[in-house]
Amino acid sequence: MPNIIVCMKIIIDPEAPFSVFKIDRENHRPIPPPGVQPVFSPFDENSLEAALRLKDDNPECRVTALSMGKSLPKAILQKALAAGADQAIALEDPEFEDLDPFTTAHVMASAIKKIGEYDLVFTGRQAADWDAGLVWAGIAEILDIPSVTIARRVDIRDGKALVERCVSDGIESLESELPALVTFTSEGGEMRNISLPALMKVKRQEIPKWSASDLGFEKTGIIEMRDLFEPDLGDIECSMVPGESPEEKGRNLARRLMEEGLLPG
Amino acid sequence: MKDYKDILVFGEIRGERISPVTRQLMTIGKTLSGRLKQDLCLLFLGKESPEAAETGYGYGADRVYACVDPLLEHYMTDTYLQAMELIVEELKPRFMLFGQNDIGLDLAPRLAFRLRTGVTLDCVDLNADPENGLLEMIKPVFGGKALGRFRCPDRFPQIATLREGAFDPADYKESAKSQVIPINLSLEPGAIRTKFLKKEEDESLSLALKLASAQVVVSGGRGLKKKEGVDLIRESADLLGGAIAGSRPAVDNGWVPGSLQVGLTGRKVNPLLYMAVGISGALQHMAGCQKSKTIVAINSDESAPIFRLAHIGVLGDYREVLKGFNDELRRMRPPDIP
Numbered sequence: 267m268p269n270i271i272v273c274m275k276i277i278i279d280p281e282a283p284f285s286v287f288k289i290d291r292e293n294h295r296p297i298p299p300p301g302v303q304p305v306f307s308p309f310d311e312n313s314l315e316a317a318l319r320l321k322d323d324n325p326e327c328r329v330t331a332l333s334m335g336k337s338l339p340k341a342i343l344q345k346a347l348a349a350g351a352d353q354a355i356a357l358e359d360p361e362f363e364d365l366d367p368f369t370t371a372h373v374m375a376s377a378i379k380k381i382g383e384y385d386l387v388f389t390g391r392q393a394a395d396w397d398a399g400l401v402w403a404g405i406a407e408i409l410d411i412p413s414v415t416i417a418r419r420v421d422i423r424d425g426k427a428l429v430e431r432c433v434s435d436g437i438e439s440l441e442s443e444l445p446a447l448v449t450f451t452s453e454g455g456e457m458r459n460i461s462l463p464a465l466m467k468v469k470r471q472e473i474p475k476w477s478a479s480d481l482g483f484e485k486t487g488i489i490e491m492r493d494l495f496e497p498d499l500g501d502i503e504c505s506m507v508p509g510e511s512p513e514e515k516g517r518n519l520a521r522r523l524m525e526e527g528l529l530p531g
Numbered sequence: 532m533k534d535y536k537d538i539l540v541f542g543e544i545r546g547e548r549i550s551p552v553t554r555q556l557m558t559i560g561k562t563l564s565g566r567l568k569q570d571l572c573l574l575f576l577g578k579e580s581p582e583a584a585e586t587g588y589g590y591g592a593d594r595v596y597a598c599v600d601p602l603l604e605h606y607m608t609d610t611y612l613q614a615m616e617l618i619v620e621e622l623k624p625r626f627m628l629f630g631q632n633d634i635g636l637d638l639a640p641r642l643a644f645r646l647r648t649g650v651t652l653d654c655v656d657l658n659a660d661p662e663n664g665l666l667e668m669i670k671p672v673f674g675g676k677a678l679g680r681f682r683c684p685d686r687f688p689q690i691a692t693l694r695e696g697a698f699d700p701a702d703y704k705e706s707a708k709s710q711v712i713p714i715n716l717s718l719e720p721g722a723i724r725t726k727f728l729k730k731e732e733d734e735s736l737s738l739a740l741k742l743a744s745a746q747v748v749v750s751g752g753r754g755l756k757k758k759e760g761v762d763l764i765r766e767s768a769d770l771l772g773g774a775i776a777g778s779r780p781a782v783d784n785g786w787v788p789g790s791l792q793v794g795l796t797g798r799k800v801n802p803l804l805y806m807a808v809g810i811s812g813a814l815q816h817m818a819g820c821q822k823s824k825t826i827v828a829i830n831s832d833e834s835a836p837i838f839r840l841a842h843i844g845v846l847g848d849y850r851e852v853l854k855g856f857n858d859e860l861r862r863m864r865p866p867d868i869p
Contacts, residue, residue, distance in 0.1 A: 280674055284814065284836060287676045296673060371644070391636075391796065392652075396672050396679075399652045403640030412724035413608055415637045428728075432789055433633040434798070435739055436732040440607075443724040451796065452779060453789050489649040493680040497671070504828065504844040509855075512847025516855025519827065519845050524863055528804055528825050529771060530746040 309390025312454035347468035371404020418453035535687035539624035552630030554700030588706035649683025675814030747773030753780035754809020793819035812837030
């Protein structure tokens with residue numbers, strides 16, 4: 267019975283407008299914008315979808331959503347269950363705030379060991395908050411299992427994982443021994459729609475909570491953040507192309523690019 | 532920690548030449564080596580020593596290494612990881628630099644965890660402090676809404692991957708040196724848990740290659756609204772001798788293939804002219820095109836952030852704008868063959 271553990275980070279909605287994004291420079295962290303709801307990191311949703319597709323084809327698969335943070339809104343964890351995960355586990359502790367990727371990887375790996383039986387560990391290619399792209403590697407190294415990154419699909423055949431990896435000029439097919447860790451890119455697929463009845467059904471499902479003391483916890487300090495600052499976006503003044511109609515503006519654009527020598531050749 | 536010295540660049544070959552990102556790494560590598568007064572080394576891994584390896588000296592390397600083994604034919608995490616672990620043991624580099632690409636984003640983090648040292652991916656700037664000999668790494672975070680400055684205080688080697696286009700590629704200068712130093716390893720096939728089966732080149736490969744070298748890129752986003760919109764941007768691109776691309780929503784909707792995605796997690800392009808059609812200007816996207824010489828925005832939403840990031844803006848329905856644009860291009864530059 268293949269067991270799939272999907273690591274799902276809950277973050278500030280990356281789609282929230284730039285104008286509401288503010289940083290606390292002194293403490294090197296963003297200030298959660300008021301009124302913006304936290305969400306699963308999008309690449310983690312892609313990896314849950316990839317796990318659910320594997321379960322569609324192999325109904326005996328068991329999918330566990332594993333999330334970690336200072337406080338994990340139950341309503342978001344329930345989305346993973348309503349989408350089709352068999353269980354969700356919350357690694358929740360005030361200690362789990364603003365951890366570096368190295369420490370995070372240790373906590374996640376301890377939780378996976380505590381779960382015990384697993385064949386596949388799925389993560390997003392990177393979380394859409396810090397964009398570090400490191401935790402997966404730490405988990406794989408600590409568990410000492412093979413890994414394949416930036417995948418779009420996984421199948422299980424003859425006790426091995428067949429993985430399609432999206433590289434810049436095509437698709438690589440790889441075969442990996444199990445257990446293995448796979449990271450997904452957006453081509454893993456958008457997370458399926460959740461129906462209201464499905465959401466109602468999981469309301470009473472228990473979500474176990476594990477704390478730092480359940481997992482053994484030690485901050486590593488391998489990397490330190492020295493500063494967090496806003497980018498200098500330059501001072502571009504956009505010059506608008508005039509015209510009576512959009513079509514005329516289009517013609518004017520072509521003429522202007524030609525006159526200013528901006529068209530090559 | 533005094534053991535660890537010199538800067539080692541992970542070299543890649545593309546089309547018989549040292550790849551653009553490797554040459555960019557040589558540029559920043561040279562700056563760092565000057566600051567620390569240490570050597571800049573370039574390393575190639577593969578099933579044979581690439582002919583272009585010796586040109587590494589022309590791009591500023593003090594030493595060029597080649598590690599050759601039949602097991603290194605295809606990039607595979609377990610194989611390359613094993614090789615790099617042995618190479619680090621042998622060369623003890625202070626800094627190791629990779630390109631942020633299919634290999635770098637995979638190999639650099641696992642290597643760092645294996646060696647219990649620090650790594651930062653997708654850096655846009657690197658600096659070295661001659662006082663303490665530490666690498667300072669600057670990378671965009673929160674989809675480019677902020678930048679973080681990171682340091683690994685006491686572990687070596689210090690590892691970073693560099694965003695493509697962050698630096699200009701090193702210029703080639705004739706060099707008297709040409710000796711590529713072989714590194715012999717005995718890799719353990721038993722430790723390789725993954726097997727390479729095949730690589731299917733995307734049907735869009737030729738488009739992707741075109742995009743990489745295009746002087747004009749016409750790119751579509753969510754605002755295209757439907758797949759047919761791609762025909763219009765393709766028409767413009769053809770008239771301009773350019774390439775098409777898309778933002779992540781355009782890829783997620785299946786309008787353009789994933790290999791043509793421009794942005795933080797896609798390709799980085801820097802053409803002379805980048806036309807953003809129906810693209811709102813999210814920083815995730817701009818991370819892939821902001822180095823373009825001229826950015827033109829076509830959008831029907833007056834408040835779209837793209838109008839604060841582009842040099843030239845056109846407000847209006849893209850279908851009508853591009854119709855006028857394409858008609859005028861045809862009028863001004865009739866095709867060679869009627």
